[in-house]
Amino acid sequence: MTTLRRRLLTLVAAILLLAGLATGVVLHAAARADRANQPRSGDPTVRTGTLTLDQKGRLAFLNAAPGPHRNAVASVRSTDPEGGRTASTLKCARFYAAAGTGICLQSNPGVLKQSNRALLLDAGLRTRRTFALAGTPSRARVSPSGRFAAWTVFVSGESYSSAFFSTRTSILDTRTMRLAPSLETFSIVRGGKPYHASDINFWGVTFAPDDDTFYATLNTANKTYLVRGSVSRRTVTTLVENVECPSLSPDETRIAFKKRVLSRTNLWHEYVLDLHTLRETALAERHSVDDQATWLDNHTVAYALPTDGRVGSSDLWSVPADGSGTPHLLIAGASSPAPL
Template sequence: MTLSRRLLVLTAAVLLLGALAAGLVLRAASRADQPRQGGPTVAAGSLTLTQPDRLAFLNAAQGPHRGALASVPAGTPQAARTASDLTCRRFHAAAGTGVCLRSTPGALAQDNQALIVDSGLRTLRSFPLAGTPSRARVSPSGRFAAWTVFVSGESYGAAFFSTRTAILDTRDWRLDANLEEFTVLMDGREYRAADVNFWGVTFAKDDDTFYATLATAGQTHLVKGSISGRTVTTLAQNVECPSLSPDETRIAYKKRVRAGASLWREHVMDLGTLREHPLAEKRSVDDQAGWLDDSTLVYALPAEGAPDTTDLWTAPADGSGAPRLLTPAASSPTRLG
């Protein structure tokens, strides 16, 4: 075979392989926009944050409404979903105020945003995020919103990561952009270190007290904070992503159960005694759990066979019973009403 003929054959092969690759990409994209067979039914509709007895969450089912804030009746969590046109990476709401953390894949960090929305999901204000969205919470009154982003690293299990946590007052729009500027009190003394990180804020009803995770010197701590005092005080170790119960007597959190590994087990701690107990859920929960009521926790776990999707599960807060699937293909749950 002549050299020119060899080049012609090689060129034809390259063009053929390129066409096949393009076809596979287009086919995969087309499938991503189609609902998964047997998956939940999702349809566009009206959604507000003041609808009574509804469960809101981010829809993770394949199809045109993937990533949209959706809701179902709280009593039938696997019913057909009503999807809004608000899309988020993380979401939380209370008392008619919502915080939506947005992130565009492949975009620069400054393109990530926190949106504060009203009960009709209209954007009131937007704020640039310093990194990739991780956690979001709104105080019970709706006055304060908090969010955490990864400034570097993409996982709490990574060897090296940095976070930034902000708290916003939605009355006067005053933003504490970095909790690392708050005074840290540890063992009765002011503590300073270059490696301090905060994440996972949860608010009390008094519009001042909050709890969060503080990481420093290879340890994680539960801290109790004061917004007005701009202070945090350490309470206990090995506590991550706390969530305050509706009666404000307990904290649910993920506890690292193997040093150096990304393995956590969800626990509940009594704030009066600091005694803790594990939930019946024995799988590793890398989430900031929520409370459906004073006795039931809800959290996300990776969906079987779908690594980019999570399902919502529940477990009794007292450690009894067994985990139960609440709703598939969903994340960031919020009980409305």
């Protein structure tokens, strides 16, 4: 009995110790997040107001500025992106919108399990449908017509630079609510032949206006490919190598993407690919861009970069799409841009 009692006491002590450690980790993370949320002098003015996804001439995004509106869907006038921003009460980890339809990916950490979900939004930011996510939110896109929405999550690992990661990319028909849970079920054509492998991953969908064609990144055998896909035929075809997180230009002639480069200072460089000639143009941004760029118009792309000296925050930058010019700070304390 004495030995059994000692074992039980040891077990109880171990459980209490683990519970204490878990609580400490959560409290530490909360305290760190609270410090990051403290406003500083010079931070942008954010006010609560009415925000809809059918407001023309505005740029929607996720507010990354410290304060009570951090991570909220916000917007500014496209002609005055440095002006005061209007914030909603909806908070997301990733966001995108087009034609009055939005997608909001949320991640709610817990002591034992993290809860992740996708919210399909109407023009008034009201939730039309909720979908459980298999992992941590990574990318989100809506087709130009609002007909389709896509999202990518990390099922394991924390980033594309991790040695071991798995992604899952889904496409939703917002009219019929038919969900393709994983692009891995689509047929793949590589080099003109059907391709099958056990290590396939997709991420970073971007849609064409025809409500069928899309582009995405395919990863297999330690290589990444730009693929062109068809929602109706459930097929993808590889086009070129070393293309990640594609974004189709409004005129459908070019793809903005991040390209993995061998450098001690850069991990990815931002490029634009001409879809007719397959010629690549390096953009003027010299920092490593770990983001899916967004076209503001046919001449300019926007992307997020980490904010200097502020953990977990980012700023939106823009750069000409023809490789000329210099990067320009578009919106301080922001991410996930979506031109309305």
